[in-house]
Amino acid sequence: SAVISQKPSRDICQRGTSLTIQCQVDSQVTMMFWYRQQPGQSLTLIATANQGSEATYESGFVIDKFPISRPNLTFSTLTVSNMSPEDSSIYLCSVDWGGTIEQFFGPGTRLTVL
Amino acid sequence: KNEVEQSPQNLTAQEGEFITINCSYSVGISALHWLQQHPGGGIVSLFMLSSGKKKHGRLIATINIQEKHSSLHITASHPRDSAVYICAVDPNDYKLSFGAGTTVTVRA
Numbered sequence: 001s002a003v004i005s006q007k008p009s010r011d012i013c014q015r016g017t018s019l020t021i022q023c024q025v026d027s028q029v030t031m032m033f034w035y036r037q038q039p040g041q042s043l044t045l046i047a048t049a050n051q052g053s054e055a056t057y058e059s060g061f062v063i064d065k066f067p068i069s070r071p072n073l074t075f076s077t078l079t080v081s082n083m084s085p086e087d088s089s090i091y092l093c094s095v096d097w098g099g100t101i102e103q104f105f106g107p108g109t110r111l112t113v114l
Numbered sequence: 115k116n117e118v119e120q121s122p123q124n125l126t127a128q129e130g131e132f133i134t135i136n137c138s139y140s141v142g143i144s145a146l147h148w149l150q151q152h153p154g155g156g157i158v159s160l161f162m163l164s165s166g167k168k169k170h171g172r173l174i175a176t177i178n179i180q181e182k183h184s185s186l187h188i189t190a191s192h193p194r195d196s197a198v199y200i201c202a203v204d205p206n207d208y209k210l211s212f213g214a215g216t217t218v219t220v221r222a
Binding site for chain 2: 031033037041042043044045048058090092096102103104105106107108110
């Protein structure tokens with residue numbers, strides 16, 4: 001299995017600022033994903049982070065708002081830009097595992113925007 | 115997009131009771147995941163199923179591919195089982211669609 005860590009675990013930010021969330025995996029993985037869970041809602045896929053190329057965004061999410069980096073096979077970042085209170089959510093990264101279609105999830109980053 | 119429905123939305127049980135959570139989906143899938151989310155927000159993967167049945171400790175997960183339905187059972191429930199249980203389906207591209215979750219509360 002894969003062990004995933006996220007930083008920060010939680011943060012409180014001011015409107016209009018940006019926050020970068022890091023996702024680190026203890027082994028090389030092919031695919032990394034970023035999800036958002038708004039209060040009282042289920043998870044929604046934001047984008048697939050592709051190593052060496054631009055992320056693939058889902059409908060309703062754009063690169064200007066959620067820029068993603070994937071510099072290598074063990075690390076990715078998600079930036080939440082120009083934040084508003086509506087961005088208050090839990091942000092989670094997940095990874096596939098060795099082509100077995102099993103996914104592992106990080107512990108999440110709880111973001112509150114004031 | 116796969117519609118994923120979970121029932122019940124909320125469930126309260128006494129310690130020791132048998133608990134069942136159901137998940138139905140609308141489109142064929144390659145795998146179904148059962149996830150557990152504790153109040154801090156972190157998610158733990160409990161099971162990944164593509165057919166049949168899996169058991170881990172007091173947890174049992176079953177799936178019926180033809181009926182597009184899965185169940186998660188908790189035997190001899192305990193207060194530490196209190197969490198949100200989420201069903202997620204993979205249509206064979208790793209892009210999971212999630213159910214709304216079932217909030218389980220087990221009282222001592």
